[in-house]
Amino acid sequence: MVEQHYLNNTWIEISESAYEHNLKFFRKLIGEKTELSVVVKANAYGHGWQSIARLAMKHGADSFCVHSIDEALRLRRAGFHQPILIMGHIPLNRLEEAVQEKFRIVVFNRETVERLDQITTRLSALARIHLKLETGTYRQGIDASELDWYITKLKNTPRVVLEAVYTHFANIEDTTNHDYANFQKYTFNQMVKIIKDSGFPILKRHIACTAAILLFPDTHMDMVRLGIGQYGLWPSRETFESYKKNGEKNGEKLLLPVLTWKARITQLKWVDAEHTIGYGRTFKTTRKTRIAVIPVGYSDGYDRGLSNQGYVLVHGKRAPVRGRVCMNLMMVDVTDIPKVKLEDEVVLIGNQGKEQITADELANWSGTINYEIVSRINSDIPRIIVK
Numbered sequence: 001m002v003e004q005h006y007l008n009n010t011w012i013e014i015s016e017s018a019y020e021h022n023l024k025f026f027r028k029l030i031g032e033k034t035e036l037s038v039v040v041k042a043n044a045y046g047h048g049w050q051s052i053a054r055l056a057m058k059h060g061a062d063s064f065c066v067h068s069i070d071e072a073l074r075l076r077r078a079g080f081h082q083p084i085l086i087m088g089h090i091p092l093n094r095l096e097e098a099v100q101e102k103f104r105i106v107v108f109n110r111e112t113v114e115r116l117d118q119i120t121t122r123l124s125a126l127a128r129i130h131l132k133l134e135t136g137t138y139r140q141g142i143d144a145s146e147l148d149w150y151i152t153k154l155k156n157t158p159r160v161v162l163e164a165v166y167t168h169f170a171n172i173e174d175t176t177n178h179d180y181a182n183f184q185k186y187t188f189n190q191m192v193k194i195i196k197d198s199g200f201p202i203l204k205r206h207i208a209c210t211a212a213i214l215l216f217p218d219t220h221m222d223m224v225r226l227g228i229g230q231y232g233l234w235p236s237r238e239t240f241e242s243y244k245k246n247g248e249k250n251g252e253k254l255l256l257p258v259l260t261w262k263a264r265i266t267q268l269k270w271v272d273a274e275h276t277i278g279y280g281r282t283f284k285t286t287r288k289t290r291i292a293v294i295p296v297g298y299s300d301g302y303d304r305g306l307s308n309q310g311y312v313l314v315h316g317k318r319a320p321v322r323g324r325v326c327m328n329l330m331m332v333d334v335t336d337i338p339k340v341k342l343e344d345e346v347v348l349i350g351n352q353g354k355e356q357i358t359a360d361e362l363a364n365w366s367g368t369i370n371y372e373i374v375s376r377i378n379s380d381i382p383r384i385i386v387k
């Protein structure tokens with residue numbers, strides 16, 4: 001049988017050993033009692049939701065977090081029976097599906113509770129909700145001034161079960177100054193106390209994303225929502241620095257990147273000096289130049305901002321991107337790399353020989369963050385699990 005990757009021009013390799021390493025690292029940090037929920041929204045941050053869901057369950061995760069009801073349904077239909085928290089808004093007309101599939105439903109709108117009340121009464125079913133508390137991110141969440149309404153309402157809707165409360169930090173990964181995060185934590189605890197004291201003593205609490213898991217053990221609570229870290233990427237340089245400051249010296253190898261993005265060269269050509277490469281003629285050769293065509297472009301998720309900025313690895317060496325990145329193609333300079341042939345393997349993200357190109361580097365070159373680099377890799381590109 002021909003191995004899958006010989007059949008493609010571009011593909012993603014997912015390292016099972018790296019993923020297992022990362023998940024065990026986080027499990028060790030949080031202990032056995034805290035629920036380890038893996039965030040697999042956005043096609044598992046571009047890593048491929050089926051592959052990651054399978055590896056996550058094999059290596060000790062407890063549950064999933066996704067953004068949309070469609071992501072949750074895909075997991076269910078693929079046979080994942082673990083709890084799934086839907087963190088984004090569920091259209092009111094689809095709440096019945098969410099109840100029937102026993103999803104964990106996030107609540108930050110009164111209309112959602114009203115509708116769940118009607119649905120669960122009609123179906124004699126239960127809805128498990130996670131109430132999202134506003135603590136200063138001002139994205140999704142209910143304000144302290146609204147607590148009374150929710151408490152009164154939920155006391156009168158016994159089929160709408162308040163399983164958990166949670167919140168999300170605004171800048172925990174953006175800075176080494178954690179005053180605001182501490183303020184949010186304090187606000188959260190105050191709100192939790194009000195809810196508990198008013199007759200909901202058994203409440204799960206969860207507030208930790210990757211950066212919080214790494215930096216603040218007191219955020220682990222009953223469950224964590226582990227996103228970027230499981231994929232072997234740091235939430236930010238600042239988180240890495242803060243983590244090291246907390247006493248961990250050899251931090252570099254703590255997380256292992258899981259994703260490698262590969263492609264093969266689809267054409268090679270010589271271009272004379274003083275000729276231009278690609279659309280807009282933005283790169284002009286200064287010498288006789290060996291150009292390799294790579295079958296990856298911005299529609300595949302390789303940002304057009306990397307035009308004349310990025311590098312790829314060929315034979316373990318860096319080859320610069322020349323000219324503009326096109327929709328499905330780009331050109332790189334391999335003049336200084338001997339013996340390059342048609343269909344040679346190229347690495348866009350990952351290791352080759354002694355060289356490495358990280359998602360963080362691509363993010364720096366194109367003015368964004370590693371989250372965006374990996375989550376925008378087109379989901380049509382095959383994901384292959386390797387050792």
Ligand SMILES: *Cc1c(COP(=O)(O)O)cnc(C)c1O
Pocket residue numbers: 039041087168208209210211225226227228229235
């Ligand atoms: C995406 C997301 C997370 C995961 O954050 P990471 O920084 O990737 O760990 C956690 N909580 C919520 C609400 C999210 O939207």
